Amino acid sequence: MTPAVTPGVTPAGPPDVTDLLGAYAAGDTTPVEAVDEALRALEKAHAAYNCTIRLLDERARAAAAASARRWADGTARPLEGVPFGVKDVIDVAGVPTTHGSWNHGRDGDAPAAASATVVRRLEEAGAIPVSKDATTEFAVGGPHPPRFGPVRNPWDPARWAGGSSTGSAAAVAARAVPCALGTDVGGSVRLPSAWCGLTGLKPTAGAIPRTGVFPLSWTTETVGPIARSARDAERLFAVLRGPDGADPRSTPLAPLEVPARPDLAGLRIAVPGGAFTELCDGAVRAGVAHLVDELVAAGAEVVPGEVPSAGDALPIGYQVVFTEAATLHRVDADRWDSYDPVVVRRISQGIVTPAVDYLRALQFRVELQRELDAVFAAADLMVVPTCPSTAPRLPHGTVVVDGEEFPLYAAQSRSTMLGNLTGAPGLAVPTGLAPDGCPVSAQLIAPPHREGTALWAARVFQERTEHHRQAPPSAT
Amino acid sequence: MSVPPPEELAALAARLGYSVDEDTVAALHAAVVGAETAVARLRARPLPADGAADPAHGDAWVRP
Numbered sequence: 031m032t033p034a035v036t037p038g039v040t041p042a043g044p045p046d047v048t049d050l051l052g053a054y055a056a057g058d059t060t061p062v063e064a065v066d067e068a069l070r071a072l073e074k075a076h077a078a079y080n081c082t083i084r085l086l087d088e089r090a091r092a093a094a095a096a097s098a099r100r101w102a103d104g105t106a107r108p109l110e111g112v113p114f115g116v117k118d119v120i121d122v123a124g125v126p127t128t129h130g131s132w133n134h135g136r137d138g139d140a141p142a143a144a145s146a147t148v149v150r151r152l153e154e155a156g157a158i159p160v161s162k163d164a165t166t167e168f169a170v171g172g173p174h175p176p177r178f179g180p181v182r183n184p185w186d187p188a189r190w191a192g193g194s195s196t197g198s199a200a201a202v203a204a205r206a207v208p209c210a211l212g213t214d215v216g217g218s219v220r221l222p223s224a225w226c227g228l229t230g231l232k233p234t235a236g237a238i239p240r241t242g243v244f245p246l247s248w249t250t251e252t253v254g255p256i257a258r259s260a261r262d263a264e265r266l267f268a269v270l271r272g273p274d275g276a277d278p279r280s281t282p283l284a285p286l287e288v289p290a291r292p293d294l295a296g297l298r299i300a301v302p303g304g305a306f307t308e309l310c311d312g313a314v315r316a317g318v319a320h321l322v323d324e325l326v327a328a329g330a331e332v333v334p335g336e337v338p339s340a341g342d343a344l345p346i347g348y349q350v351v352f353t354e355a356a357t358l359h360r361v362d363a364d365r366w367d368s369y370d371p372v373v374v375r376r377i378s379q380g381i382v383t384p385a386v387d388y389l390r391a392l393q394f395r396v397e398l399q400r401e402l403d404a405v406f407a408a409a410d411l412m413v414v415p416t417c418p419s420t421a422p423r424l425p426h427g428t429v430v431v432d433g434e435e436f437p438l439y440a441a442q443s444r445s446t447m448l449g450n451l452t453g454a455p456g457l458a459v460p461t462g463l464a465p466d467g468c469p470v471s472a473q474l475i476a477p478p479h480r481e482g483t484a485l486w487a488a489r490v491f492q493e494r495t496e497h498h499r500q501a502p503p504s505a506t
Numbered sequence: 507m508s509v510p511p512p513e514e515l516a517a518l519a520a521r522l523g524y525s526v527d528e529d530t531v532a533a534l535h536a537a538v539v540g541a542e543t544a545v546a547r548l549r550a551r552p553l554p555a556d557g558a559a560d561p562a563h564g565d566a567w568v569r570p
Contacts, residue, residue: 235568249564283570345544348537356524363524375533378526379541381519382510382534390548392561397554399567453568478568 043205043501044071047112047262050208054101054111061097061111061158065090068113068160071206078504079182079204081197083118083128084162093158100156109269110156115210117198118162119169120253121146121242129244130165130175133365146242147274148211148253155269160207164197169213169246170355172372173427173438180424183225184502185468189421192222192442198256199226205505209257209266215246215351217417217446219254220458224471225421227460229488229498230256231263232446234478235453238270239277247354248279249392250347250450259498260459260488264288267481288482294328294490297483300335300409305343306445310418311431317461317470318415321491325413328490335405335412339398340448346391347447352380353388376439399452402477410483412475414445416458420468445473457484460497469500509539 044067045053053059069087076082090113097111121127121142128134144150149159167175173190174180181196183189184204191200195212199222202210212219214232223230231254238253245251255266264286273280301322307315326332355377359366366374405412418441419429427438449456457474464470474484492498510518512535519526519534526534553559 279565279568281569342544342547345541346548349541349545352537360523366525367527371529374526374530375537378519378524378530378534379537381522381524381526382515382538387545387549389561390545392564393553393558394548395564396558396561396567399564400554400556400558453564479570 043505046258047208047265050112061094064111065094065113065158065160068207072161072201075201075204075206079184079200080179081164081181081200082161083164083178086160090158090160097156107156109152112157113160113207114152114157115161115163115198115201115207116149116159117195117212118165119213119244120149120211122149122159125162130167130178132177133362133368147239148270151269163201163210166194166196167370167373169194169218170373170376171370175370183421184504188424190424190427192225192421194218195222195256199223199228202228202256203502205501209255209262212254212256213243213251214254215251216443216450219256220416220446220456220473221442223256223458224416227469227500228256228258229260229263230458231267232449232456233481234455236279236281239274239280241274241276245358247351249350249354260485260492264485286482289486292493294325294330294487297330298333298409299325299330300333300405300412302336302412304336305341306414309431309441309444310415313464314415314418314470318413318472321461321472322413324491324494325487333408335409337401339401343398343448343451344444346394347451349383350391352377353383356380395451402452402454406477411487414473416445416471416473417442418444420464420466420470449475454478455481457488459488462497509542
């Protein structure tokens with residue numbers, strides 16, 4: 031079964047990043063018009079999906095006017111005038127960072143003193159932050175953060191947009207903004223991207239500095255772009271990557287290389303099964319097969335490759351994440367009674383993890399890396415499901431796999447945690463719609479710092495198909 | 507190896523400076539039980555002979 035390209039829901043709507051830059055260059059629109067339109071669209075999207083914590087109207091309009099002048103006088107930068115959303119665990123100077131919580135810091139809604147490195151880099155490239163986007167509480171809570179409530183999925187408002195970069199994905203899916211910044215600790219860029227029909231990149235650990243991002247788990251956390259296409263994700267990643275001198279995990283990188291060829295001759299892909307597919311809906315598996323077929327048709331070769339310990343990546347990954355999260359949140363332990371109860375329940379697991387088990391988990395991380403090395407000795411990429419199902423149903427956040435209902439946390443990160451625990455990059459790519467009308471997604475996992483290979487394969491796939499152009503009916 | 511009972515986990519949490527209610531203790535106990543099979547497997551498994559004992563290897567793997 032090839033996932034459907036549904037008639038009537040293809041494109042229209044505002045342009046993506048690449049097309050928007052082309053429209054500016056051609057004089058078809060201006061940053062002032064585009065930012066005004068983004069702010070209007072965000073208000074509408076927020077009314078429908080609850081995706082926005084704060085609009086950055088005044089700041090964005092001033093930046094748009096400056097951008098328009100740069101386009102007029104020939105000094106436009108690489109992302110000049112592109113509006114973007116910012117998950118509200120990432121600082122924007124002069125704007126409060128709520129972390130989706132009543133309990134952030136000791137100074138309430140005080141504005142951030144400086145922008146996070148990632149925001150600063152996008153701004154220095156000309157892009158314009160227009161919103162602080164809803165997040166699950168502290169990027170680890172459930173679908174119903176007490177302060178701001180659930181973010182509904184533009185594909186089906188009875189479902190959750192996914193998380194933790196929940197408002198960012200909903201806003202991009204609703205075509206209110208062409209891209210956004212999220213963070214990913216167990217799949218928090220890739221999962222909402224998958225459930226909202228978007229292209230989301232979790233880069234190699236350390237490739238993008240986390241300075242100015244509220245931490246959840248230092249071992250597993252990355253910042254990543256949420257976009258509508260691989261070509262847009264590439265533009266954003268090119269600007270975001272590289273050391274900032276402050277994040278100790280961020281070290282100098284070689285230039286990003288993404289082949290421009292329209293074919294994939296010479297690309298070797300492994301398609302592991304096991305834990306990646308044993309709990310996975312038929313429509314998702316069909317999407318993976320469809321992606322593989324297209325990559326092969328473009329010249330790629332399928333080679334053997336399995337990750338024998340992949341099934342333990344989820345429980346052991348959570349052990350690392352929650353132990354580190356419990357450590358970070360101990361300073362506020364006297365206020366946990368006003369946290370999202372889901373945050374408390376999840377990170378409390380980490381309180382009682384013995385040190386010897388936490389350290390064994392970090393040793394397991396190395397073992398998993400060795401298993402990936404064995405796969406990548408013969409393959410350039412692995413292709414796996416991004417997540418086992420279409421978007422979770424509200425209010426409980428359950429997912430349905432082949433007609434059977436499963437709790438959210440037993441299912442959602444089965445294929446994504448591997449990348450967080452090892453540090454390997456993963457790119458979520460939409461592969462069509464399931465029979466329930468919601469998007470399905472596959473993930474391209476690459477060796478460390480080979481994001482360019484995943485972006486290349488995804489771009490070629492998207493040049494051959496239309497899935498990434500499909501918009502929710504409400505957005506067209 | 508069996509998982510400690512909820513009251514033992516609650517006492518440990520309190521000793522470490524966390525105040526958790528009964529519901530949370532029940533949830534964290536269930537989570538520990540849920541992860542125990544995988545965790546026990548790791549405890550029992552010898553480390554590979556290629557240096558995985560030092561978790562710094564995990565950081566080195568992602569360094570360009």
